Amino acid sequence: MTLRDLRYKLDKKEIGAVELTQEYLQKIKERDGVIKSYITVCQDGAIAQAKAAQTVIDAGNSKPLTGIPLSVKDNICTEGVRTTCASRMLEDFVPPYNATAIEKLNAENYVMLGKTNMDEFAMGGSSQTSYFGGPKNPYSIDRVTGGSSGGAAAAVAAGFCAAALGSDTGGSVRQPSAFCGVTGLKPTYGAVSRWGLIAFASSLDQIGVVANNAFDTGYILNTIHGYDENDATSSAAAKGGYTKLVGSDISKLRIGVPKEFLDGSSDEVKAAVLKAADFYKSLGCEIIECSLPSLEYAVSAYYLISSAEAASNLSRFDGIKYGSRSGLGEDFNELIKNSRREGFGDEVKRRIMLGNYALCSGYYDAYYNNARRIRTQIRKEYAAIFEKCDVILTPTAPTTAYKIGCQENDPVKMYLADICTVTVNIAGLPAISTTCGYDLDGMPIGMSLTGKAFDERTIIAVCDRFEKDFERKECMR
Numbered sequence: 486m487t488l489r490d491l492r493y494k495l496d497k498k499e500i501g502a503v504e505l506t507q508e509y510l511q512k513i514k515e516r517d518g519v520i521k522s523y524i525t526v527c528q529d530g531a532i533a534q535a536k537a538a539q540t541v542i543d544a545g546n547s548k549p550l551t552g553i554p555l556s557v558k559d560n561i562c563t564e565g566v567r568t569t570c571a572s573r574m575l576e577d578f579v580p581p582y583n584a585t586a587i588e589k590l591n592a593e594n595y596v597m598l599g600k601t602n603m604d605e606f607a608m609g610g611s612s613q614t615s616y617f618g619g620p621k622n623p624y625s626i627d628r629v630t631g632g633s634s635g636g637a638a639a640a641v642a643a644g645f646c647a648a649a650l651g652s653d654t655g656g657s658v659r660q661p662s663a664f665c666g667v668t669g670l671k672p673t674y675g676a677v678s679r680w681g682l683i684a685f686a687s688s689l690d691q692i693g694v695v696a697n698n699a700f701d702t703g704y705i706l707n708t709i710h711g712y713d714e715n716d717a718t719s720s721a722a723a724k725g726g727y728t729k730l731v732g733s734d735i736s737k738l739r740i741g742v743p744k745e746f747l748d749g750s751s752d753e754v755k756a757a758v759l760k761a762a763d764f765y766k767s768l769g770c771e772i773i774e775c776s777l778p779s780l781e782y783a784v785s786a787y788y789l790i791s792s793a794e795a796a797s798n799l800s801r802f803d804g805i806k807y808g809s810r811s812g813l814g815e816d817f818n819e820l821i822k823n824s825r826r827e828g829f830g831d832e833v834k835r836r837i838m839l840g841n842y843a844l845c846s847g848y849y850d851a852y853y854n855n856a857r858r859i860r861t862q863i864r865k866e867y868a869a870i871f872e873k874c875d876v877i878l879t880p881t882a883p884t885t886a887y888k889i890g891c892q893e894n895d896p897v898k899m900y901l902a903d904i905c906t907v908t909v910n911i912a913g914l915p916a917i918s919t920t921c922g923y924d925l926d927g928m929p930i931g932m933s934l935t936g937k938a939f940d941e942r943t944i945i946a947v948c949d950r951f952e953k954d955f956e957r958k959e960c961m962r
Contacts, residue, residue, distance in 0.1 A: 486499045486612070486647070487698060487700065487701055488549075488553060488647060488648060488696070488700075488704050488705070489700070489701075489704070490702045491505070491552075491553055491647060492547075492549065492553070492593065494545065495542055495551070495552050495553075496542065496547055498542075501539055501623070502535040502536070502538040502539040502542060502551075502552030502596065503532060503535040503536055503539060504533075504738045505535070505554060506531050506532060506552075506554050506596050506598070507532070507535075509554045509598055509644075509645060509646060509647075510526070510528060510531060510532075510598065510724075512643075512644055512645055513526055513598065513599070513645050516643065516645070517640075517643075517645060518627070519621065519626060520620055520621050520623060520639050520640075520643050520645070520856050521602055521617075521618055521619070521620045521621060521636075521643055522556075522601055522602055522620045522630075522635075522636040522639040522643065523556070523598075523601055523602060523636065523640065523645070523671045523783075524559050524567075524569055524571060524599075524600050524601065524615075524617050524636070524638040524728045525559070525566065525567050525569075525598045525599050525600040525604050526598065527566060527597055527598060527599045527600075527921065528568065528834060530565075530844070531554065531596050531597060531598050531599070532767050534595070534596045534597065535552060535554075535595070535596050535670055535793075537594055538551050538552035538594040538595070538596060539552065541594050544686060546574040547594075548592075548594070548708075549593060549704060549707065549708060550590060550593040550594075550595040550704075550705070550708055551593055551594045551595070552594065552595075552596060553594075553596065553647055553648075554596040554597075554598050554646055554647050555590070555595055555596065555597060555598065555646055555647060555648050555649060555705075556598050556599055556600070556601045556636075556637060556640050556641075556645070556648075556649040556650070557587065557597055557598070557599075557600055557601065557649070557650045558601050558603055558634055558636070558637050558649070558650055558651045558652055558937055559571055559600040559602065559603055559636070559685075560603060560606070560607055560652055560682060560685075561584045561586065561587065561650060561652065561681060561682055562580035562582060562583060562584045562587070562681040562682075562683065563580060563583060563584070563587055563597065563600065564580055564581060564582050564583045565579060565580075566579065566580075566581050566597070566600065567600065567666075568580050568600065568683070569600075569616070569617075569774075570603070570605065570606045570683055570944075571602060571603045571604065571605045571606075571612075571614070571616055571617060572605045572606055572608070572616050572778075572828065572829065572830065572833070573616045573809060573827065573828050573829075573830070573885065574802050574808040574809050574825075574829055575683075575802075575807075575808060575809070577809070578807075578808075579830060580681075580700070582681065583639065583681060584678075584680060584682055585678035585681055585713045585716065585741050586650060586677060586678060586681070586682075586692050586709040586716060587681065589708050589709050589711075590708060590709065593708055595882075596674065598646050601621050601634070601636030601640050601649060601651075602615050602617065602620045602635065602636030602639075603615060603633045603634060603635060603636055603637075604632040604633035604635070604657075604832070605829075605830045605832060605833050606683070606684065606685055606795070606799065606833050607632075607633040607634075607654055607685045607690075608633065608702070608795065608832050608833050608836050609632045609633055609832050609890065609893075610631065610633070610656075610660060610785060610892075610899050610900075610902050610903060611629040611630070611631065611632045611635065611889075611893055611899070612628060612629065612633060612634075612635025612661065613631040613632070613889060613893045613894075614632075614830055614831075614832045614833075614893070615636075616830060619630075619635070619889070620635050620636045620639045621639070621889070622639065622642075622664060622665055622876040622886050622928075622960075623639055623642045623643040623665060623834060623960040624642070624665065624666060624886070624927065624928055624929065624960040625883065625886070625926070625927075625928065626764060627663070627888050627889060628886040628887065628888055628889065628928065629664065629665035629886050629887060629888075629889055629893075630661050630665055630886070631661030631662075631663065631665065632657060632660070632661060632667075633652070633654070633657040633659040633661075633809075633888060634651030634652060634653070634657045634658050634661050634662075634693075634695060635661045635664075635665075637649035637650070637651040637661070638651070638661035638662050638664065638665040638695050639665055639667065639699060640663075641665070641667045641695050641696060642665040642666055642667050642960050643758070643960065647696075647697075647701075648694060648696035648697070648701055648702075648705055648788075649693060649695040650692060650693075650694060650705075650709075651681050651692070651693050651694070651695050651696070651697070652682055652685075652690060652691065652692050652693065652793060653669075653671040653690075653691050653692075653693045653910065654685050654686050654689045654690050654791060654910060655689065655787050655791060655903050655906055655907040655910050656671075656881075656882075656903050656905070656906025656907060656909075656910070657693075658670065658671050658693035658694070658695060658781060658905055659671055659693075659909075659916060659917070659918035659931070659933055660881060660882050660902075660903070660906055660918075660931075661695075662695055662827040662918045662919075662931065662933055663881035663882050663885075663918050663920070663929065663930070663931020663932075663933075664882065664885065664886035664928075664929065665886075665929065665960070665961040666796040666917045666920050666929035666933070666957065666958070666960060667695055667696065667920075667937075668695070668696050668697065668698050668699050668701070668702055668917065668918065668920075668948070668952070669693060669694070669695045669696075669702070669848070669917065669918045670693050670694045670695075670696075670699075670702035670703070670706065670915070670916075670941070670945070671691055671693045671909060671910070671915060671916050671917070672691055672692075672693060672698045672710065672887035672915050672916045672941055673691075673708060673720075673722075673723070673913060673915045673938050673939045673940075673941065674688075674689075674691055674718070674857045674910075674913035675718050675719050675720035675722070675723065675913070676691070676706075676710050676711075676719075676720065676722075676723035676915070676916075676939065676941070676943060677691060677692045677706070677709050677710055677711075677723070678692075678711070678712075678713030678715065678719045678776055679691070679692065679694075679716050679718060679719070680713055680715040680716040680719075684792070684794075684798040685791065685795055685798065686790065686791035686792075686794035686795055686798070687718075687789065687798065687909070688792070688794060689787075689790070689791055689910045691910070692709065694706055694709075694940070695733055698919075698949070698952050699917060699919060699945050699946075699948035699949040699952055700728055700731055700945070700949050702727075702761040702917065702945065703727035703728040703731070703941065703942075703945040704710060704727075704728055705943065706727045707726070707727050707728065707933065709727050709936050710723040710727070711723055712750070714863055720939070722938075722939045723939060724764030724939070727781070727941050727942055727945055728942075728945065729942055730942045730943060730945070730946035731843050731945060731946050731949045732946075732949075735765075735768065735770065735946060735947055735950055736768050736769030737770075738765075738770050738771070738875045738876060738944020738947065739769050739770070739771045739773055739873065739874045739875050739876075740762065740765050740771070740772055740773065740874065740875070740876050740877070740878050740942075740947075741773045741774075741775040741870050741873070741876070741878065742758075742759075742772060742773070742774055742775065742877075742878050742879070743763055743776055743777045743780070743870070743877065743879060744774060744775075744776060745776065745777055745778070745780040745781070746777075746780065746879040746880055746904075746905055747759070747879075747880070747922055749883050749886050749904055749905075750752065750880045750883040750884070750905070751883060751924075753885070753924045753925070753930065754880045754882070754884065754885070754924075754930050755880070756821035756922075757921045757922030757930040757932070758879070758921060758930075758932050760877065760921070760922065761921045761922075761932050761951060762878055764951060764954065765878070765947075765951070768950070770909075773779050773873060773874055775870045775873070775874060775877075776866075776870075777863070777866050777867070777870070777908065778866065779859060779863050779866055779907060780904070781865060781906075782859045782908060783859070783904065783907050783908045783911065784900055784901055784904055785856070785859075785901055786855075786856040786857075786859035786860055786863075786911065787856075787903065787907040787910070787911060788789070788836075788839065788855055788900055789826060789839075789840075789843045789852050789855075790853070790856050790857070790860065790911075791836070791840075791904050791952075792836040792837070792839040792840035792843060793840040793843050793853055794840070795833075795836050795837060795840050796836070796837045796838075796840030796841045796844065797840070797844075799829075799833070799837055802825065802828065803821045803824055803825060804820060804821060804824025804828065805820070805821065805823070805824075806821075807826045808824065808828055809824065809827070810824050811823035811824040811826075811828075811832050812845065829897060835896065843856075854958070859911075860911050860912075863908050863912055864911070864912045864913075867908070867912045867914060867935075869962035870932075875936075875937075875943060876934050876935065876936055876943060876944055876947050877934070877935040877936075878933070878934055878936065879905055879932070879933050880904060880905050880930075880933065881905055881906065881918040881929065881931030881932060881933040882905055882906070882931060882933060883902065883904060884902070885924045885926070885928040885929065886928050886929075886931055905933065906933070909933075909935055912937065914935055914936065914937070914938055915935070915936050915939070915940065915941045916933050916934065916935040916936070916944065916946070916950045917933065917934050917941075917944050917945060918930065918931045918932065918933045918934075919932060919948050919951065919952055919955075920932075920955070920957055921932075921951070921955065923958060927958070929958075934947055
């Protein structure tokens with residue numbers, strides 16, 4: 486059911502909040518042993534929240550998300566509930582506070598079913614770097630879910646929650662949403678507070694939403710958006726009303742299709758995205774071929790910037806200030822070295838090393854500064870496109886979900902898989918991914934709609950219009 490359906494049924498007393506929560510918990514108990522979408526399931530806490538929500542509903546004071554069962558990615562701090570970042574380093578970490586986004590959900594008496602699986606510290610494109618074992622794709626359990634919000638996308642696709650919070654640093658909400666056949670929204674940088682989101686790359690990270698449709702992503706964004714005095718990068722420009730344009734006439738919109746994104750995609754993905762462009766054209770939209778020439782440098786720039794910021798952000802996890810402490814070490818330096826060696830997985834270590842290398846005095850200008858220049862150029866190219874277009878249509882990923890074990894040990898292939906998503910984070914723009922087709926194996930194909938900064942309303946409306954005509958196939962639940 487959509488969130489609107491659930492809201493209606495809860496308010497009309499056709500279903501109770503506790504009953505609804507128990508249904509989701511039962512599904513998780515029966516089936517998530519195979520999918521592994523959750524790291525922590527909050528059985529008792531969810532029931533307690535549902536009882537409190539029902540009291541609010543019975544009093545006639547329900548808000549949009551009162552009694553709605555959601556999941557939360559395991560790098561978003563939740564007071565009293567283990568938050569691991571899917572890492573041995575934080576295996577037993579229980580935050581003493583809530584992220585701002587969680588506080589806003591709590592204010593509406595939502596229900597948290599649990600914390601979802603992910604790539605360790607959100608570093609990866611398959612969610613297979615999780616210390617707890619990677620999740621599996623509900624469409625085919627021998628395929629990856631995408632990453633790093635793979636557990637969130639798998640949980641929504643499998644019906645283990647009504648919707649989910651994720652985080653997106655270079656496509657981490659949109660790519661797994663594409664692979665798992667659901668809808669994922671990455672808001673404008675600053676639209677949602679990052680306070681309480683355990684940092685990977687601070688200038689790129691953004692809390693996002695995974696749901697069954699575009700309207701539901703906006704429905705949740707209406708609650709979690711806004712300026713936060715605890716986060717200096719949050720913005721008062723995020724005004725809300727994200728579902729306001731849903732159902733409005735989009736026939737006069739100009740939709741840009743950058744050729745570079747299609748050139749690097751598989752034939753099946755390219756055909757599905759161009760078919761979506763034809764659909765919009767049939768509505769009266771103007772389809773404009775455009776170009777983002779710097780796309781070929783985007784992955785390199787992204788990994789240099791994100792790894793440099795990750796090396797800085799993860800320096801605090803040394804077994805003394807934060808994180809699991811090794812039992813080995815004859816002195817202070819040995820203790821830190823062993824704690825980090827034991828606590829971090831291979832992919833996290835790789836990115837810390839890459840980031841420190843890029844920031845070394847002898848290589849800073851050659852690598853990190855050049856990456857910053859490319860970031861500026863990409864922003865300029867997007868600005869030029871938006872002078873003649875209202876929305877940009879691209880593939881979300883160049884392929885569909887691949888089989889587990891095919892790419893995880895090949896960093897080059899893994900990193901290049903982010904080619905269609907990283908530019909949005911580099912430019913700080915909003916984007917939404919939804920299913921636009923299926924390949925010969927029945928795996929979902931994702932398309933992405935990118936908008937102007939703080940114009941989530943338009944891309945949600947444009948995405949919703951497509952979804953209303955597209956017949957989405959259910960996964961093997």
